[in-house]
Amino acid sequence: MRHEQGSSSVTIESPWWRDAVIYQVYPRSFADSDGDGTGDLPGIRARLPHLAELGVDAVWLSPFYASPQADAGYDVADYRAVDPVFGTLDDAAALIGDAHELGLRVITDLVPNHCSDRHAWFLEALEAEPGSAARARFHFRDGRGPGGDLPPNDWESVFGGPAWTRTTGPDGRPGQWYLHLFAPEQPDFDWDCEDVREEFRAVLRFWLDLGVDGFRVDVAHGLVKAPGLPDVGVAARDQVKLLGVRPTPYFDQDGVHAVYREWRKILEEYGPDRIAVAEAWAPSQQRVARYVRPDELHQAFNFSYLTTPWDADALRAAVDDSLAATGEVGAPATWVLSNHDVVRHRTRLGGGLDRARAATLLMLALPGSAYLYQGEELGLPEVVDLPDGVRQDPAFGRSGSAGAGSGQEGLRDGCRVPLPWSGTTASYGFGPGAASWLPQPAEWAKLSVAAQDGDPGSTLELYRAALRLRRGLPQLGEGALEWVDGAPEGVLMARRTAAGAVGPAVLVAANTGGAAALLDVPDGAELLLSGGGEPVRGSDGGTLLPADCCAWWAV
Template sequence: MSPYASDASDRVAPAAPPPAWWREAVVYQVYPRSFADGNGDGMGDLPGIRSRLPYLRDLGVDALWLNPFYASPQADAGYDVADPRAVEPALGTLADAEELIRDAHELGIRVIVDLVPNHSSDRHEWFRRAREEGPGSPYRDRYHFHPGKGENGELPPNDWTSVFGGPAWTRTKNPDGTPGDWYLHLFAPEQPDFDWDQPAVRDDFHSILRFWLDRGVDGFRVDVAQGLVKAEGLPDIGRTDQRRMLGTEASPMWDQDGVHEIYRSWRRVLDSYPGERIAVGEVWAPTEERTALYVRPDELHQAFNFALMGASWDAEEIRRVVDTSLEAVRKVRASATWVLSNHDHCRHATRFAGPQPEGQCPRAGDRALGLRRARAATLLMLALPGSAYLYQGEELGLPEVTDLPDDVRQDPAFARSGKTDGFRDGCRVPIPWTLAGPSYGFGTGGSWLPQPEAWGTLSVEAQTGDPGSTLELYRAALALRRWHPGLGAGDTVEWDDAPHGVLAFRRPGFVCTANTADGVLIIPSVGRPLLSSSPIEAVEGPPGEAFTLPGHTTVWWTA
């Protein structure tokens, strides 16, 4: 038997399924462009995803989260939505989406789709008409159009800057060609912000929710959930360092109290459908306590907790994150969420490999150490109470691709920041399925971003059946998590005393031990080992059986 994984005899009898599936679900994020290409054009698509659903079933995930696949000019990889009720032709058809949802359900996998309510594409019918019709058009009220400052309106209405770099305002031309009003875009100019004070905007999104709920989706991931409402009067901020969504300071652009009424109205729509349909928010708020306000019983079901993803591989910091996160959601009777990688951030196998420059992945680092820490961090995360969100390819131990040529990068922030930011393409490179062949099994027509030459050695084919592989570690962990009642459920952990650099906590019938330091420790047995991220060995130690706990290793035990 592998030193990494247990066999079926280690499993306990399955418990009754929880009434709220999302409270402890494992959700797998698929970036449609980069998962599987079904038609050979080099771009991932819905038929490609559909063909790989059995892989996700066998991996052991509970739900699938799809990044945007809606009709879009693709100025920001689909987050500039032109029609939220249509599928982008490069990714498939509405029928493909409906068939994917149906097939996933037949395999026992729920489906969550992205929803982008903060902004639209500048080619959305509303915005197109707002520009064409000029001042006085009722469509202008649905966005933030304002006259500029200065003698001739030549200055932006305020000092806000875009997350992607540059000003958050773009000036329009009137139908007669003269300079016109400015419009707000907290992201790219091709992504004008909606004005959520307008009933037409609120009504339309209720309709969008119902459109996809009627097609069977189990929930929504809400993009930029903290950004919909802006402070009254759009006041100046008074400083220039505004570009980050991750700030710890209050801002008139983000986290305004008015967003909560919007989500209360959405909750009523979701609750009107059978099957526990959910909404999970991408929420960047100044504190865990502010984030928890979004998941009160009558609002969103969950909000992403990015604190763990931002933590270093350090026992004290991780324990603080776990404690504050669990306490914040417990106060509002919500469940915690945990995530280590996603489509906007450096993959954790690279992040843990070396020092991380501001806004970038480390270009130099110890690849083996990064993967070892990443495996240990994943087992620690999967042992915590709440739900876990996995990003495609992390189960293969994929590193960030940090050496993409400038001319292939498509992140809009790359050009707008003068090539100093916007490095998200590195975590979006299409994943490898096979050892060899065109695009390593991604598709028959190459890949829209170049894949590293060694990609095949990390593929699903290369790792399947290898007991020491990262893929088999994930498969074993998810199987045990589904069977063991001490994993996922609940809202508390009980910390044990542990040496410096070590985390040890208990759940019902279960103990997790993680060594974040370099050295090997000898620890007394706390039960029977179930799974470890690196090999451990039994040794004799006072007063009885003991085990080695290597550096950067997490072990699961029955207690």
């Protein structure tokens, strides 16, 4: 059973995070309190009851730190301050307090791989001499070739272009180069420097003292680079395609795990309920599982599952691989379909809203922890027709509109459009005025929270029902999963059972095929929930499951 804050009558059978449903809030697009068109912390605070009613266990906040906003806050200038566009430190403390009163935990984004080029340390480094202590906090190197005119190695930025930018000295002459695996405004820290390690230990404690319940660690796989910063040896245009596919000298280096062992000790100083979640890309699920060994972080995002197509065989293989890898280290698996970096799954999976709803029910029926991205509970599609002039993804300017839009290719703005809350005109309740930092489609008025609230056929009510069932049924979350063999082609069927066989089993079936499928559902089975369609019991005893439908039965 999941532990709820503020309740002294609940027995904790396992740590809350092992089967938690965690909701990602992208602050600039969630709720705007002052009408400037950008979401903020007071806006989030006012909308926390929506999340409590939805039934999630925790809220993950994307960065709201002081930042020039070159990459939507992932370029941090001050890790202990709130950017004025989002509010104040007092607003953050009040949000955390209100969330706890509602039974919601709060996870904040931590960005340790890089900072802003306006960070005090980097400004100091630019003024310092080569070889200085100030420059040792970053990766400054002399260039190659005549006059040092070529970058120090062949590394490519994830956002496109070289991962190196050359500095200019006080005398106006070209100087050393500095490393940035993302935008030039995001210089990478050198984690071989003790100053960096000590600073982030202090940052962890600062936010833990303020009351946060954990951290989502951005680019958790990128902190440590291979000694000597060797070439990748692959053409620059092909390097980004390698991320998470094969080893590179700048990602998933073994040395990063010593950092997380230090962090785990700090988290445990504050009690067993404080956690850290790794955004870690690695060549295999087994490599990802190294980040969640018992003395390191608690969870790692499952990008393998996120990138799996809507296909029964592929999904089963991804689930098996994930459970096997995390099981070897005693950690829970995690599941996610959408986030702020990828095309929303209603659009990405094809098949429209029915398929998206079915995919959600399948995900929420898997053992472990699930992550939801704001707006998916409304069935929001990707906004694919934003004008170039309004896009703010820093990768867009480097990749151009030729990108295919799968995330890092410069078209991430489509999943970041502000949410519709109510009304029939912009900004659809996002803020008190008509402004929103990205334009909202007019058809979103019909998808607003107010429009769906109380409608039993709405996607919002489907999510609420699914999360109520998941919270109340020990069979889901941490229960055992057993595949049901012999299902029709294209259908994924599994039984979920609780430890000690407490209560009935839950039978889950998802039809990924193109036509309805006839299932053998036991007599007396009680339909708990379905999404994407409605199963029909035939006179011959069989059950017809529509295409792009997932259903749960108590059996």
